[in-house]
Each structure stands twice: as structure tokens, then as C-alpha cells.
Amino acid sequence: MTTPLSALILSPKAMSAVDRAAAESGIDSYGLMRRAGEAVAAAALKHHPGSLRFAVLCGPGNNGGDGFVAACALARAGAVVDVFLLGETHDLRGDAALARAGWTGLVRPLADYKPQEGDVVIDAVFGAGLTRAVPERLAAVMDAVTRATVPVLSVDLPSGVDGRSGAVLGSAFHASRSITFMTRKPGHLLMPGRSLAGEVEVVDIGIPARILRAVPADVAENGPLIWGAEARTLDAATHKYKRGHLVVFSGGALMTGAARMSALAALHSGAGLVSLAAPEAALAANAVHLTAIMLRHVEDRAQLNDLLADGRIKTFVLGPGFGDLEKARAYALALSDRQLVLDADGITAFKQDPNLLFNAFAAGETRLVLTPHEGEFARLFPDLAQDDGLSKVDKALSAARRAHAVVLYKGADTVIAAPDGRAVINAHAPPFLATAGSGDVLAGMIGAHLAQGMPAFEAAAAAAWRHGAAGFAAGPGLSAETLIDHIAPLPRL
Template sequence: MDASLVSLLLTPDEMAAADAASARSGIPSFDLMDRAGRAIAAAALRHFPGALRFVAFCGPGNNGGDGYVAARALAEAGATVDVHHLGDPRTLKGDARQARDLCGLSSKPLEVYQPRAGDVVVDALFGAGLTRNVPDIVAEVIRKVGEAGISVLAVDLPSGLCGRRGVPLGGAFQAAHTITFMTRKPGHLLLPGRSLCGDVEVFDIGIPARIIREVAGRIRENGPELWSGLLAEPGSDTHKYRRGHLAVFSGEAGKTGAARLSATAGLKAGAGLVTVGSPSDAMPVNAAWLTAIMLYRVDTVKDLENWLRTAKLAAFVLGPGFGIGKKARQFALALKGRPLVLDADGITSFKEKPSDLYDAFAGGEPHLVLTPHEGEFARLFPDIATDDSLSKVEKAVTAAARAHAAIVYKGADTVIASPDGRAYINTNGPPWLATAGSGDVLAGVIGALLAQGMPAFEAAAAGVYLHGEAGKRAGRGMTAEDLATHAGVRLDL
């Protein structure tokens, strides 16, 4: 597989365009199907050596054609193979018809399948392009296979799973292993699709890499190769001010811990200086806990404006534990010309009139990063959040364009989106990152990268990935305090 394709994710429409362009270039489409089917058979034999019977479920399109080729290859290898078809196989056309004719194995209607101990299902009913709910017959077979605990090898995607959105359409197989071709689809990475695919293997069936790159959109799996060249690396002449001064705003007394988590993470993540901007009543408690992190009194927006005039501040984090309301809005709008991570209470403070925030940050290169979880996203973008026709990627991209901001749409399948349409799906975060304070740490890491001069989208993407790596280093049972101490993780690139 061409290394340049590893992070690429093609939507079903883009993959169809690649198939068509490959055919126009003179590559016989049946050759691609034959390679795919033989790769499926090889994967079945490799991953399920103890299978007593392989059962190929073949659909009415080219995915079914892959299944017929795989069934023939398995039989040629000496395996016991049964074939079940969906719909009338006599209506098959083109490559799928040729694959069935060459298969030489008789087939039975899908609905008569009865699970047996030792079965392995080769699921070639539907590919990534399914856009409607699966037929009742398929839903019933999915239920039957699941209840019997039969292992499933999915072709392209588990049947019933939307390749664009990663959601089941009336039901989907739970695959132990999925084999797909040339690149993965968003549905392989977005949840719940990721959990339904099992292990995903990408096989190169021979479509030229130039064609894949030509049809590819702007969706990628988040990884260092996309932004590592922009990470600041201290040189021999580096001093603290060149590494950027990050300001993190604290809430009132009794609500200061979140800001200190962000500040600690920011310092660990490479900011040269970090200062907590604190209201007067919280100064004593913050002073008692801070050492390398500085402290500055900020009670009102006037205090903030004075600080901005007199200090060399490179980036800001506003929201963790800050409190919801007018003060948060005033502070955010006062920072409209500067790199800002707006998180938690800062986001919710604009729920009544989010356009005030969007208008303030509308000009120039994006320098606002919004880090909403599901609920906060719905508060800022209620119409986008409730549009079930959109994938999580499409929602994040639409929101980023509206807000003129980098969006970190958090979750186990965090999506980072840019106003220019780029979107990265993050996959390296361990499940134990779902703990109180984890988001505060993430905000601090992104803030530190902004302070060091990274553009907003790249800082957001790098911050999310480094946050995941820090979680791995901290290990199971970690607290947010543990996570913050690991926020300085560096990658071996």
C-alpha cells in the first residue's frame, strides 16, 4: 500500500469515483473484483483457520460479486463453502454476473440460512454505499447470526453500516474482522461503526494511487504526519518568551481546579510561560497551589484589557470552571483578535446568541478553537446537531465554517474540523480519557500549541492526538492530574 494513502479516508461516493476513474484508465473492472475476492478468501483462511464451514452471503451488487469470487477461491483451497444470495441472482449484471457465473457453486436464498457451530460468515451483502435501511430479511439474518455467536468477516463494511456516517441502517452485523480496499471509509472510524468492524485490514487491489489522491476529499485519520512539521522544537537559542506565554482564566473561589489543570497541561506541553488570570476571591487558593505557573489578578473586562496592553500574551484558554454568563462573553469578545481556546463554560455562555461569537472572530486566519462535547455542540449549533442526515464529520465541518473556527467535536471518535473543509478523525485516545477534568487538560495542551505559533486547526489536531498519547502514558486508573503531568509527551517521529 502506498504510504501516502494511509491516513486518507474516502467517502462511498469518492470510492465509487475512484472505481470509475480506474475503469476509464483502462484497468478492467473485473480484475479489481477478482483481486478483491481472492484477498477476502485469503483473509478468511488466515483469520479463521478453524472454520468448519464458510458461508458467503452475496448481495445484488458488486459487493456480492466480491463474495462470489471469494467463495470460488475458498472452494479451490479445499474449504467447505455454502453460498446464500439476496434477491434474484438471475438479475445480476456486469462484473457481479460474471463473478457468479464463474463461481460454479449453487446458492440458496439468504432467508433459509441456519447457523451451525463452526460457521464463519463472509458478509458480502452490501458495501459502503448503502443509504437505506436493510430489508427485513437481512435484519432477521443479522439477528440470527448475532444470537448464534457466529464469526463474521465483513467485505468493505459490515452490511447495514453506513460508510459515510458510521451508523447502522436498521441493523448491522458485528464483524470480527473487516477487509476493505485501497482506503478506509469514515464509517470505519466513526462510532458506533468502529466498534462493529472489528479489526480492519486494507488491501491494495491495484487502483493507482494517483487516482485515489485525485478523488479524495479532505477527510483524514488524525496523525503526526499531518501536522508534526509545525510542532515547535526548542533550539539552543530558545528562551521562554519565544516559546509563548499562555494565559488561562480561573473561575471564582471554589471553582479553580479546572483552570489549574489547563495551566499545568499548558506548561508541560511546551508553553514558555503560563499565567492563571484569577479573580480576587480566588487568588489565595490559586497562590497556594501554583509554583512554576504565575498568577495575575483579573476581575473585570477592564482588568483584562489593561493586562493585554501591558503583557506579552500569546494565547488564551477560557472556560474551564470559569462560570457561565456575561463575564465569560465579555472576556471572550475582548480576545477577538488573539488565539483563543474556548471550552466548557465559555462555550455555553454563548448559547443564547452564538452569532456574537462568530461575528467577533470572523476575520482573517482562524484563531479560535472551540472544544465542545456533544451537549455543548448542540447548544452552539442546535440545527446542525439535530440533522441526522449529516455525519459527525459533516456536522463538525459545517460548524467550523459557520464559526470561522477550528472545531474539536469531542467524544470517543473526536473530530477536528477546519473552516476550509479539512476534517480529521482521531482514534488514538484510550477509553479511560473519559474522566472528569480530561477536557480541561486538552484545552491547556491546545492553548500551549497556539502559544508556540501553530495555526488553530493544526494546534487543535495535534493537541487532540498528544492528549491521547498522554492518556496512554498515564495508564488505566489515571486522574486528570495524572494526565496533566504527562501532557509533555513527545513523539518519536
């Protein structure tokens, strides 16, 4: 199925390539600017009908040109409009200069803007293409607008937010709404950009789909279009082993809860059979709480090898509440020819020598899924974690290639990346998933998808989306235990 244009995500660099291709094809670039600016004006009138004044803050580039067009359209509609410019009129070029020429009112320096009661700010200063810290005079205006709690409608993306990474470049507007054109940018989905952009409207200004689709996208938004074709349908011949056998490793006697939640989540996510592999000290504690999940006594590497003699068992989850880092390292290496979801303590076990893990899974198809949060990511990939020049997508992709693994880089803006260069941002998740045990549930869900035959990238992406859907269904008071009860079937294409 073809991804709808509204679901595409293009970086500022890719969007610039689209603009160039549109101009080279004969499309009037100023006509595109007019449609963009008029869409901004329409949104301002629709969402702020009671505004006493629209303060249009324009920048020195095409984003500012959109602002001048919006100012003209608002004035024609009878609104009170004041325009403020960062820079000098004579420095404007191309379409931005044409748009400025169309505004017959006064243009004042940006520093002259003082928020008033009843104002709505149209932020048309920089948009998504900014790559440097905002000037101090703009930062001062941003601070004044924030203190005055004046609503902000941003053109493309709040000025001060990097459209590629979502990072704040010194200071940024906090918009109630952003109007972007043709596609969203990564900064609309990556934090903190997502929290600053407000409601995002994608407006079609007339660039043909063929031009948009000709430019490679670095990332997509996670959703059923990414993995829905891989969702498994049961047939009359299905049995529990055909639906997949997953093994989850338990920690010691006082550390059994995390693994049980992973195992229960896997069972609720469709695995045909789930076993909990536990040391002797943890068998009784686990047996008290489990019914449909089988218990296997695995004390050491030798007993693990006995378990691996059963060729039907191909998928494992290791790490939640495991505790013993030395044993976790040994177990993970023993599983290098199987599918493995490595989480929590399983990741930390390789902090001293990540290449030991990466080399073990380097050959063949991708069968390792890593699920680090920010701290765990830094343990395996310290150089990537410290590189402020990389976006979260860049970091996840570099990590996936290095580890020959699917990397699910957790957070409010979870990124899932594959060694082959595919990456998605998962925005389908409520903030109340930030609770103890939520990650253990996610690990079990990924394991269930792998056990059922989904490829590693699709298994992880589908689990992240499904995990978010369960969070929405469970509501603000969810716990990891109640989250499991709200796991719904995967949608299929």
C-alpha cells in the same frame, strides 16, 4: 511528506469515482474484483483456520460479487462453503454477474441461512455504499448471527453501516474483522461504525496511486503527517516568551481545579510561561497548589484590559470550571483580537446568541478554537446537531465555516475541522480518556500549541493526538491529574 495510501480515507462516493477512473484508464474491473475476493478468502483462512463452514452472504451489487469470488477461492482451498444471496441471481449485473457465474455450487436465499456451531460468516451483502435501512430479512439474519455469537468477517464495511457517516442504518453486523480495499472509508473511523468494523485490513488490489490521489479526500486520519511539520524545535536563542505566554482563566473560589489542570497541561505541553487569571476569591485556593504557574488578579473587564496591554500575551484558554456565563461572554468578546481556546462554560455562555461570538472572530486569520462535546455543540449549532442527514465530519465542517473557527468536536471519534475545509478524525485515543477533567487537559494543550506558534488547525489536531498518546501511556486507571504527567514531546517530521 506524501500520505501513505493506507492512511488515506475516501468516502464511498469518492471511491466510486476512483473505480470509474480505473475502468476508464483500461484497468480490468473484474480483475480488481477477483483480487478483492481472493484477499477476503485469504483473510478468512488465515484468521479462522478452524472454521467448520464458511457461510458467504452475498448482496445484489459488487460487494456480493466479491463474496462469490471469495466463495470460489475458499472452495478451491478445500473449505466447506455455503452461499446465500439477498435477491435473485437474474438481477445481478456486470462484474457481480460474472462472479456469480464462476460459482458452480448451490445458491440459497439469504433467509435460509441458520447459524451453526463452527460457522464463520463472510458478510458480502452491502459494504460501505448503503444509504438506506437494511431489509427486514437481512436484519433478521443479523439478529440470529449476533445471538449465535458467530464470527463475522465483513467485506469493505459491516453491512448496515453507512460508509460516509458510520451510522447504523436500522441494523448492522458486528464484525470481528473488515477487509477493505485501497483506502478506509469514514465509517471505519466514525462511531458506531468503528466499533462494529473490528480489526480493519486495507488491501491493495492494484489501483494505481495516481488515480487514488486524483480524487479529493473529504477527511483524513489525524496523525503526525497532518501537523508534524509545525512542531517547534528549540534553538539556542529561545526564551520563555519566545516559547509563548498562555493565560488560563480560573473560576471562583470553589471552582479552581479545572483551570489549574488546563494550566498545568499547557506547561507540560511546552508553553514557555503560563499564567492563571483569577478573581480575588480564588487567588488563595490557586496559590496553595501552584508553583511554576503565575497568578494574575483579574476580577472584571477593566482588569482584563490591563492584562491585554501586554502585547506579548496573545493566547488564552477560557471556560474550564469558569462558572460565570455573563463574565465569560464579556471576556471572550474582549479577546476577539487574540487567540482563544473556548471550552465548557465559555461555549455555553453563547447559547442564546452564538452569532455574537462568531461575528467577533469573523475577520482575519483563524484564531478561535471551539472544543464542544455533543451537548455543547448542540448549544451553538442546534440546526446542525439535529440534522441526521449529516455525518459528524459534515457537522464539524459546517460549524467551522459558520464560526470562522477550528472546531474540535469531541467524542470517541473526535473530529477536528477548519473553516478552509480541512478535517481529520482522531482515532488515536483510548476509551479511558472519558473521565472528569480530561477535556480541561486537552484545552490547555491546544492553548500551549497556539502560544508556541502553531496554526489553529494544526494546534488542535496535534493536541488531540498527543492527548490520546498520553492516555495510552497513563493506562486504564488514569485521572486527569495523572494524564498530565504522561504528556510526551510531539513527534516532528
